[in-house]
C-alpha cells in the first residue's frame with residue numbers, strides 16, 4: 001500500500017485552563033506530506049499553528065490522534081522519550097527568532113554542532129567539524145563566521161546558523177515556524193531561496209508556518225488554513241488560491257495585495 005512520508009491523523013490538543021474550562025487549541029487535524037513537499041500552515045494568531053507543529057515535533061503530547069513518520073508511529077513518544085528514539089534526528093525545527101533560540105554562550109560552530117553531539121552516531125561525532133562546515137556552506141554562512149557568538153552576527157547570518165543547525169544531520173522533516181518573520185524583505189528572499197535549494201539538495205519535507213500568505217503561495221505545494229484550532233481549508237496551494245471553498249479563506253485572500261505567481 002502506498003503511504004505518505006508524514007501522516008498526521010486526527011490530531012487534537014486540549015489545554016486545561018482550570019475551573020472546568022478546556023481550550024480546544026487543535027481539533028482533529030489530518031494531513032499527509034510526500035517526501036520533498038512543502039506544506040504551508042497559515043492562520044491568524046492563536047489559531048493553533050504552533051501547537052500543531054509542536055505536537056508533530058513531539059515537543060508536547062497530543063490529546064488524541066497520531067503522527068506517523070515514514071510509517072513509524074511516533075505519537076506515543078514525547079519529550080525525553082522521543083529524544084532517545086532513532087526517529088528523533090529525522091525531525092528538526094527552525095524557530096522564529098534565532099536570537100532567542102540560539103544559546104548566547106555558544107559560538108556558531110558549537111550551536112551547529114549541537115545536534116551532532118547529542119543525536120549523532122559515533123562516526124558522525126568523530127567528524128563533527130567537517131559536518132558543521134558542510135552545513136554552514138550549504139546554508140550560505142561563510143565558514144569564517146563560525147567562531148562568532150550569536151550577538152556578533154547579523155539577523156540574516158543568525159537565521160543561517162539556525163538553519164545549518166537544523167540540517168547538519170540531514171533530517172527528513174524540517175518544521176519552520178515563522179523562520180523569516182524577523183528579517184526584512186530582501187533578507188527574507190535570500191533565506192527563502194536558501195531553504196528551497198536545501199529542500200532540492202537534501203530532499204527535505206518542510207512544514208512552513210507563516211502569517212504571510214504571499215510567501216506561502218510562492219513556497220508551498222499544499223496549504224492548510226487554520227482557524228480556531230481547525231483546518232478549515234487544505235489542498236493544493238494554487239487551487240486554494242484560485243478557488244477557496246471556505247469563507248474564512250476567502251476573507252483572508254480578499255485582503256491580499258495582488259502578487260505575481262512567480263516561484264523563488
Ligand SMILES: Nc1ncnc2c1ncn2[C@@H]1O[C@H](COP(=O)(O)OP(=O)(O)OP(=O)(O)O)[C@@H](O)[C@H]1O
Pocket residue numbers: 015016023025043044045046047048049050051052
Ligand atoms: N501551554 C498552553 N496552555 C494553555 N493554552 C495554550 C498553551 N499553548 C497555547 N495555548 C493556546 O492555544 C491556542 C493556540 O495557540 P498557538 O500558539 O498554537 O497559536 P498560533 O496559531 O501558533 O499563534 P501565533 O501565530 O500567535 O504563534 C491559543 O489560544 C493559545 O493561547
